[in-house]
Amino acid sequence: MSSPLGHNKTRVGGVAVDQLKSIIGRVEKLTEEKEGIAADIRDVFAEAKGNGFDVKAIRTIIKLRKQDASEREEAETILHTYCHALGMTPDLFDGEESVA
Template sequence: MSEPNIGHNSEAAARFSKEQLKTIIERIERLEEEKKTISDDIRDVYTESKGNGFDVKALRTIIRLRKQDANEREQQEAVLDTYMHALGML
C-alpha cells in the first residue's frame, strides 16, 4: 500500500522553503541598504559638525558614553581616574 501525495507534499514544502528563503534574503538585502544609507547620513552629520568646528573624536566619545548605563560609565571613569592618578597624569 503506497501513501498518496508524498511527492506532491515534499514539492510544496520545497517550494514554500524556496519562497521563504527568497523573502528572507530580500528582507536582509533591503535592511543592508537601509543600514548603508543610515551610515552615510551619520557620516554626513559628523562631516557637517567638523565643518562647524566641533571635534569629531569628542563627539564619537560622547555618543559612546551616552549609550552606556550611568553606573557602568561611573565605574569606567573611576578606574580610568585611578590609573591616571597612579601614572601621575592627574
Template sequence: MTDERQHGMGGGAVAADELRLLIERAERLEEEKKGISDDIKDVFAEAKGRGYDGKAMKKIMAIRKKKKEEYQEEEAILEVYLQALGML
C-alpha cells in the first residue's frame, strides 16, 4: 500500500493520514474524558468524606441544568402522581 489513499469497504477513497489523525484525536479526547471522570469521582468521594450525600448532590446538579419552568412543571407532575398513589 504505497499510495496515501486506500479504498474503504464502500469503494470510496480514504485519506489514510486524515483518518489516522481523526482517530488519534478521538483517542486523546477519550483519555481526557476518563481523566475528567476520575476527577469528578474524587470530588464526590471528598464530599462523602465531609458528610455530604452524593445522590442528593447529583440530583441538585441535574436540577440546575434545567430551566426553572421545566423543573417546576416536573415537580408539579410528580406531586400529582405521588398524591394519586397515596404517597404524600
C-alpha cells in the first residue's frame, strides 16, 4: 500500500517531519513573543491613561497613521458626510448669503 504522502518515504520519517517540527516550533516561539509584545503594548496604553491621555484617541491616531493620505482623506470625507447628513455637524453656510 502507498503512504498518503506518496512513494517518497523520507518525507514521512525524515526531512518533512523535521521541517514540520521546525515550522511548528517557530510559530510557537513567535506566538509567545507576540503575546509578550501585546502585554507591553497594554502597559504603554495603561501608562498613557495614567498620565491623562485619552487611549481611545491614541488608538484612532495609530489607526489613521497606518493609512496613506488618500485613504485617510476618503475616510474623513465619508465620516464628515455621514455626520452632516445626521445633523451632527453644523453647516457653515447656513444663514449666510452667497458671495457670488
